[in-house]
Amino acid sequence: MTAYLSDLKVEIETFLYHEARLLDDLRFEDWLNLFTEDMRYWMPIHETLEDEEFHDPIAGEWAYMEEGKAFLTTRYERLKSGMAYSEKPRSRTRHFVSNVLVEAGPDSSVIAHSNFLMYQGRRDKSEQFFVGRREDRLVRDGSSWKIQERKVLLDHRVLPRAISVFF
Amino acid sequence: MTTVLRDAWSTDAESLRRLVDPTRGIISARIFNDRDIYQRELTHIFMRTWSYVAHDSQLRNPGDYVTNFIGEDPVIAVKDADGSVNVLLNSCRHRGLQICSTDRGNARLFRCPFHGWTYGRQGQLVGVPKMKEAYCDELDKSARGLIRVPRVESYRGFYFANWDENAEPLEKFLGADMRWYLDIPIVGALGGLEVMGPIMKYKMKANWKIASENFAGDDYHVLSTHGSAFRVGFLPDYDLVADYIAYFENGHGMGDIPKPGRMLANDMGMVQALGLGPEAVAYVKAFNERLRTRLSPRQADIHGIGEGNIFPNLSWIKFGCFHVFGLFQWQPRGPGEIEVWQTVFFDSAAPQVVKDYARMEMSQENAASGIFGPDDGENFERIAEIMRGAVTRQTNFDYSMGIGHEGEVVVEGLPGKLGPHYSEQNHRNYYRYYLELMTERGN
Numbered sequence: 001m002t003a004y005l006s007d008l009k010v011e012i013e014t015f016l017y018h019e020a021r022l023l024d025d026l027r028f029e030d031w032l033n034l035f036t037e038d039m040r041y042w043m044p045i046h047e048t049l050e051d052e053e054f055h056d057p058i059a060g061e062w063a064y065m066e067e068g069k070a071f072l073t074t075r076y077e078r079l080k081s082g083m084a085y086s087e088k089p090r091s092r093t094r095h096f097v098s099n100v101l102v103e104a105g106p107d108s109s110v111i112a113h114s115n116f117l118m119y120q121g122r123r124d125k126s127e128q129f130f131v132g133r134r135e136d137r138l139v140r141d142g143s144s145w146k147i148q149e150r151k152v153l154l155d156h157r158v159l160p161r162a163i164s165v166f167f
Numbered sequence: 168m169t170t171v172l173r174d175a176w177s178t179d180a181e182s183l184r185r186l187v188d189p190t191r192g193i194i195s196a197r198i199f200n201d202r203d204i205y206q207r208e209l210t211h212i213f214m215r216t217w218s219y220v221a222h223d224s225q226l227r228n229p230g231d232y233v234t235n236f237i238g239e240d241p242v243i244a245v246k247d248a249d250g251s252v253n254v255l256l257n258s259c260r261h262r263g264l265q266i267c268s269t270d271r272g273n274a275r276l277f278r279c280p281f282h283g284w285t286y287g288r289q290g291q292l293v294g295v296p297k298m299k300e301a302y303c304d305e306l307d308k309s310a311r312g313l314i315r316v317p318r319v320e321s322y323r324g325f326y327f328a329n330w331d332e333n334a335e336p337l338e339k340f341l342g343a344d345m346r347w348y349l350d351i352p353i354v355g356a357l358g359g360l361e362v363m364g365p366i367m368k369y370k371m372k373a374n375w376k377i378a379s380e381n382f383a384g385d386d387y388h389v390l391s392t393h394g395s396a397f398r399v400g401f402l403p404d405y406d407l408v409a410d411y412i413a414y415f416e417n418g419h420g421m422g423d424i425p426k427p428g429r430m431l432a433n434d435m436g437m438v439q440a441l442g443l444g445p446e447a448v449a450y451v452k453a454f455n456e457r458l459r460t461r462l463s464p465r466q467a468d469i470h471g472i473g474e475g476n477i478f479p480n481l482s483w484i485k486f487g488c489f490h491v492f493g494l495f496q497w498q499p500r501g502p503g504e505i506e507v508w509q510t511v512f513f514d515s516a517a518p519q520v521v522k523d524y525a526r527m528e529m530s531q532e533n534a535a536s537g538i539f540g541p542d543d544g545e546n547f548e549r550i551a552e553i554m555r556g557a558v559t560r561q562t563n564f565d566y567s568m569g570i571g572h573e574g575e576v577v578v579e580g581l582p583g584k585l586g587p588h589y590s591e592q593n594h595r596n597y598y599r600y601y602l603e604l605m606t607e608r609g610n
Contacts, residue, residue: 043536045365047270061364062511064536066527074399078538083395086541126372126548157270158506159369162541 005102005110012112012138013100015145020095020116023166028076031166032069036139036148039069043152043167057153064163065152086164092121093165105137109148112136120165128160132167178207180606187602189595192567199374200554204605205502211605212479213238214330217340219481219496220244220254222512223324224361225271230288233271235508236498237328242316243267243277244326245288252321254328255290256314266313270366277313286313322346323353324360341477344582345415348424348472352485352492355458358516360492363526367509369535373547375480375499376601378507381543382474382482382495383420384412384586384593387568392542401531401538407433408486409473411576412593413583418600420593421475423486424581430471431455434487446518447489454488454514465580478600484533488514489521491529503551509534566591566598 015034022031035041043065044057057063078084099115114134121127132154138145152167183204186195198204218237221244225233232245234257241257243266259266259279266279266286276293278285285294290313298304318329320337327337334340341349353360371378381388389405396402409423425433431451438447459467474484482495496508513525533539554560569590576585586592 045367047365048268050269050272053269053272058364060523062362062367062526063364063530064367064534066530071531074401075538077399078395078401081395081398083398084538084542085392085395086545126552157368159535162369162371162507162544163536164541164545 002101002103005104008102008110009100012102012110012145013097015138016097016100016112016114016136019147020097024093024095026090028079032072032076034147035069035072035150036141036146037069039072039146039148039150041065041067041072041150041152043154046154046157048157064154084164086162089123091165092119094119095167099133109137109139110145112138116167118165118167120161126161130160130163130167131155134167178203178605183602183605187598187605189566189599189602192565192570192591192595193563194566194598196554196560196562196564199377199550200502200560202502205499207605208499209238211607212601213240213499215334215604216331216479217318217320217327217329217334217337219325219477219494220319220328221252221326222360222362222510223321223326224359224512224515226252226326228273230273230275231271232267232274234267234269235496237316237330238499241265242328243313244319244328245274247288252319252326253289254316254319254326255286256316258314259284260292260311260313284311290315323350325353340417342416342419344413345419345421345475345477347466347582348413348421348469348475349483350462351458351466351469351472352488354461355454355488356514356516357453357457358514360512361515363491363511363513363522367507367511367535369507370500371505371507371544371547372503372551373497373505373544374502374551375497375505377547377550378495378497378505378543379476379478379480379482380594380597381547382422382484383418383476383597384414384422384590386412386422387589387591388543388546392546393539395542396532396538399538403433410588411578411581412586412588412590413581414586414593414596415583418478418597419476420596421473421583422588422593423473424585425469425471425473426578427465427468427580430469430487431467434470434489437487437489441524443489443520443524447521447524450518450521451488469581476597478597489525489528491525493529493533495533503554507535566594568592570595 019034044063096117097114101113103111105111118130135151136147137149139148186197220235221233226246229246229248232243234243243255243257245253257265257267261284264279264281266277276285283296287293292308292311316328317332322337410426411424412422414420434451455467471487472485476482480497484493491511491513494510498506511529513522531537569592573592576587
C-alpha cells in the first residue's frame with residue numbers, strides 16, 4: 001500500500017473542511033487566500049475511451065479550467081459586480097469532502113487526495129450534484145498550509161450544467 | 168401586439184405559419200416548447216440539412232473515429248482506408264443497440280456486445296457468430312450493414328453529413344458569402360486548424376433554437392448578459408470590438424463583424440498589452456499577410472470575424488488571431504434541453520505561447536466554466552423552465568428590432584446582407600428558412 005502520512009491526516013482534513021466551508025459560506029476572498037500567489041488550478045475534461053486507449057487527461061489540452069490566481073481573482077471581481085447573472089441570486093452549495101489521503105510531496109510539500117460531492121441549488125428548484133476528486137499540492141504557510149496546485153477530476157463526461165461555482 | 172390564444176392546433180403548414188411570422192417579427196413561444204413541433208424538427212430540419220460531425224484532425228489515420236449526433240440520431244464518423252470518411256448510424260441492425268459507446272478511438276471493426284454482430288468501417292456486416300448453426304447460412308449480411316448517412320462532404324477539413332440524398336452540395340449550402348468570412352480563420356491558419364483537445368460537453372435546459380439564434384446575430388444581449396465581463400475589464404468597450412452583423416441564404420447568420428482594419432489593430436494592441444513576446448507579434452503579422460496573399464486584401468482587412476451560426480445548430484466563434492476557432496453544437500434533447508458540445512481549434516503552426524494563451528482564454532470565456540457561457544445558459548434556462556404554463560407557452564416573442572431598416576448598412580467588399588450591430592434581422596432570416604423547411608411536405 002502507498003505510504004500515506006497518518007500524522008498529518010487530521011490537520012489536512014481540517015484544512016480541506018475549512019476550505020469547503022468558505023466556499024459554501026460564499027467567502028470567496030477568504031477562499032482565494034488559501035492559495036499561493038503562483039498557484040495553478042486545472043480541471044481537465046474526462047473522456048470516454050476504450051480500455052485499451054484509456055489515458056489520464058493530458059496537461060496542455062483544452063480543459064474546463066486552466067488558470068492562476070490572477071484569473072480566479074477576476075472571477076471574484078465579476079461576482080462582486082452584481083452583473084454575474086449565472087450567480088445572481090447566488091447558488092446554494094454544500095460541499096462534502098471525504099476519502100482524504102495524504103502523501104509526501106516534493107520539497108516538504110504534501111499531496112492531498114480527496115473526494116467531493118457537491119450539491120448546487122439555484123433559485124427555486126434548479127438543482128444538480130457534481131462529483132469528482134481533487135489532487136492538491138499543499139505547501140507550508142506558517143502553522144498552516146496553502147494550495148499551490150489543484151487538479152480537479154470530475155467524474156462526469158457530460159456535465160449536468162455549466163459551472164458557476166467551484167470545487 | 169395581440170397574443171394568439173388557441174387551444175387546438177397542429178403542425179400543418181397553415182398552423183406553423185401562424186406561429187412563425189418573420190415579416191412582422193412575431194414568433195410564438197410554441198415553437199420553443201411544443202413536443203409535436205420538436206418531433207417535426209427532428210425530421211424536417213435535422214434530416215434535411217448538413218450537420219457537422221468531425222474534423223480532419225480528429226480522423227488522421229484509417230480507423231480513427233469520433234461519435235457524434237445528427238439531431239438525436241447517434242452516428243460514428245470513421246476514416247476509411249482510402250482516406251474517405253463514412254458516417255454510420257450508431258445502431259446495430261439486429262436489436263438497435265448503440266454499438267460504439269466511446270467518444271473516439273481507432274477501430275478496424277465495430278462489435279455489438281449483445282449478440283456479437285461485427286461491422287467494418289463502411290458499416291458492412293462482416294461477422295455474425297454461429298452463422299451456420301444459428302442462421303443456417305441464410306442471413307443476408309449484405310442487407311444488414313449499418314445504415315449509412317448518404318451524403319458526407321468536407322469543407323476545408325470540416326466534415327458534414329446529410330440524410331437527404333438530394334441535398335445541394337455542402338459548399339453551396341454554406342454559400343459563397345458566408346464562406347468568405349469562415350475562410351479567414353480556416354485558411355489564415357499557417358499550419359491549418361487542428362483540435363486542441365477533447366470535446367467539452369455539458370447539459371443546458373434550453374431549446375436548441377434559442378442558443379442557435381443567439382449566435383446567429385444577437386449582439387444586443389452582450390451589454391446586459393455579459394455586462395460583468397466589461398465591468399472586470401475582460402473585454403474592451405463593446406463599441407471598440409465590432410460594428411456589423413450579416414445574414415446569408417439558408418438561414419445562416421453572424422455578428423460582431425469588425426469594420427475593416429479594426430481587428431488587426433486590436434490584435435496588435437493586445438499582443439503588446441499581454442506581453443506575449445516577439446514570437447506572437449511575428450505571428451499576427453504572418454497570419455494577416457497570409458490572408459492578404461492567400462485570400463484577398465479585404466479579408467485581411469477584416470482579419471477577425473466574430474461569431475455566427477450555421478443553420479440549423481452549429482455555432483462558431485473567432486475573435487482575431489489570438490482566439491480559438493470554437494464550434495458549438497447545440498445538440499437537441501427535447502424541446503427544453505440541449506447538450507452543448509464544444510470543439511476548439513487552433514493554428515497548428517502558431518507559437519506555443521499563442522496556443523496556450525488562446526486555449527486558456529477560451530476556457531475562461533465562452534465555455535462551461537467561463538465567465539460568458541454560464542450567463543447565457545442561465546438566461547436560456549429561465550426561458551425553458553416557465554414554458555409549462557397554458558398562457559406562457561403560447562405568448563408571442565418579439566423579433567421586430569430593425570424591421571424597415573434592412574439594407575441601410577452597406578460596406579464595400581463585405582458580402583452578405585449587412586446590418587447594424589444591434590438588429591434582429593438575422594433572427595428573422597433564420598426563422599424564414601426554418602419555416603420553409605418545416606412547412607415542406609413529407610418526411
